Amino acid sequence: MAGADDAVFRPVRAGNPFEETVERLLQAIKLGVVGPGERLPAERDLAARLNVSRVTLREAIRALTDSGYVESRRGRYGGTFVNERLPKPRRTSAKQLTRELGAGVDDALVLRSALETGAAEAAAARVLTEAEVEHLRRCLAETSTAKLGDYRRMDSRLHLAIAEVSGSPSLTSATADVRMRLNELLDAIPLLAVNLEHSNDQHDAIVTAILAGDSVAARQAMQEHLSGTAALLRGFLT
Amino acid sequence: MAGADDAVFRPVRAGNPFEETVERLLQAIKLGVVGPGERLPAERDLAARLNVSRVTLREAIRALTDSGYVESRRGRYGGTFVNERLPKPRRTSAKQLTRELGAGVDDALVLRSALETGAAEAAAARVLTEAEVEHLRRCLAETSTAKLGDYRRMDSRLHLAIAEVSGSPSLTSATADVRMRLNELLDAIPLLAVNLEHSNDQHDAIVTAILAGDSVAARQAMQEHLSGTAALLRGFLT
DNA sequence: CGTCAATGGACTGACTGCAGACCAATAGAA
DNA sequence: TTCTATTGGTCTGCAGTCAGTCCATTGACG
Known part of the structure; x- marks a missing residue:
């Protein structure tokens, strides 16, 4: 222990x-x-x-x-x-990544869940400035229309934007950090158009709930969104 | 923004x-x-x-x-x-602390809520080892029987123990860090016997829910416990 | 009563990161 | 065209940190 x-x-x-x-x-x-x-x-x-x-x-x-x-x-x-054209990610096999990261994956997933659901909840409970609403909407839109090669980056930025509007800088930083820890892993998973569509719907639900000030729904929507990814990741690593 | x-x-x-x-x-x-x-x-x-x-x-x-x-x-x-006898905390006035920490208090409180409710939920969802159960019970007992001068430290340790059994080391570390950020502030608030009793009841509810594997109740109980402290802190700083 | 393993205490030489000053290039403004 | 503010590029001397080594002290155990 x-x-x-x-x-x-x-x-x-x-x-x-x-x-x-x-x-x-x-x-x-x-x-x-x-x-x-x-x-x-x-x-x-x-x-x-x-x-x-x-x-x-x-x-x-x-x-x-x-x-x-x-x-x-x-x-x-x-x-x-x-640079306009970034270097390609390593694309290591999922198997090797498991060995590298080991128990760290579960650690990161648990932490991520706590941070991001908490952020969604807190964000919905807050009164957002016009600039914040604008930024959130913009990130959402750009994510949903992103090309496959840009999707991961836009998705990251949207999740970060949600953390931002929680109003807690520390929460934002922690979210960014844990996302980086998972990024390499996410890169090892192929992006399917169907998953992507599903993801966009969930993003929409989260942002809608936040803008509506419904903190329960916001947490719920984020929770569902994250558990999908978590299951995917844990599955690929077994 | x-x-x-x-x-x-x-x-x-x-x-x-x-x-x-x-x-x-x-x-x-x-x-x-x-x-x-x-x-x-x-x-x-x-x-x-x-x-x-x-x-x-x-x-x-x-x-x-x-x-x-x-x-x-x-x-x-x-x-x-x-040392058996530790140096006394600074005991600065709440007013001065507000000035020092400023928006950082709210930042810390939001982060704390996310981390600790997440930890309670995750802990309840896990299968605990015998050693973990033992440790958790022991911290709970020692907190409830602690003398006034020891209470804050025991309380910290109990909360940390709960974070530990979430199974996520990162979550534990983050919890410890944010607790340290709030500690000085907590020291500025007088400990009342009645609050203390209430706190012990809540601790009991949290641990019971975790041991029962009821993650919803665990989150709920932790949420209530924290919101009480948060309201107290925010109140003292207004 | 001596032995010895484990601990804190002290020192050296090398390296890393730092603040600050200065140089070089660039493109808009006058 | 010339000026100039802003930027990246370079250098130097200093303070902090490090790995490694050896010393001093202590108390249990044979």
Whole structure:
């Protein structure tokens, strides 16, 4: 049994600042926070926000440049831009992923369920600003009309948008993190048009419930949506 | 409005390894993972688990020694022990705490609700080992019979125990973290015997539901328990 | 009564990440 | 065309952290 010790005496940091920074930038790209062709914040700003030295940030950017995610241009109105064509995901076999992630999959799925159903519930209970409603609707629309290659990223962004309107930044961050942990796994699963359609319906139900202020329905809809994915993932890994 | 940027471009690390380590040790003490008179893991082990050099860990321990939390003894069967009498919490006024924490209180409360209700639900849905049941029952009993000065710590430990039996280490860690964020605030609120009794009843309901495998009731009971505390906290800060 | 294993305590040399200053390129504005 | 603000690119010296090694102390056990 895992004692409370394991929770409180877990590693203070996952890796060195460089690695963590790379991970964070990848998060921004893979979760669709900055889309293809869009620009990252200027190095000085970004370094300040990440609480990392500019040197370290630049090393991270360099790594992403080398692996084909971004490109930098100098001069005023320059910056670091996300490439229009992103590198393909690894596409490892589900079997190997099981071995890699092991019990971590279940861990992530349980955490995800708690975070996202909680976020949906909290979001519905809140009074949203016009900008928030707009953003939510926009993400929903863009997800439902996304091409197959873009679907995963748009889906991530929609789920993140829902977490955002919960009004809890910590909840948003945690949601983004756990999504990243599952992303590699999701990439190993083929996207079927029928599933996709079903997914869109569920997204619609969730957002509708949130906008209607019905927190019970919002939680319920999110719960159903997530359990579908969870079952799919657990199934592929057995 | 807080964009998704803020979630993904948040600081990579809260402080330097030294500060983080101090925080983690305080977590272990204040959440009752290691009680008064008990021993911390040996420096070499602990440093490895925290993924921190022994030098850094020792500096952190030194800081806690200076502030009266722990004491170290050399030799075989020695070690670093938590003091029987812990330093008193700051007891700042609620008004000042509001200013300090600001919107962070609401953030933490929303996150806490999501995590702990999710944990209770997941725990009830799981088949618990005998050791887990034992641990849960023990924490419950010790909380209900705790003296006023020990109550907060025992309560923390019970909530942490519930998170543990969710089976998701990440969920447990997150629960511990958010509890630490709220702890200072909780210390600013007087403990009334009547509230305490009510709290014990709720704890009992939660644990009973979990042991019965009734995930709906478990979530419900936890939800009620937390909303009481949340209302109390929000009230004191208005 | 000595032995010894396990613990905290102390030191060194190397490396990493940092803040800050400065250089170089770029494109819009004057 | 020239100016200039903004951006990425580069360098240096400093503080923090690390892995590894050895020392000092202690108390149970033979």
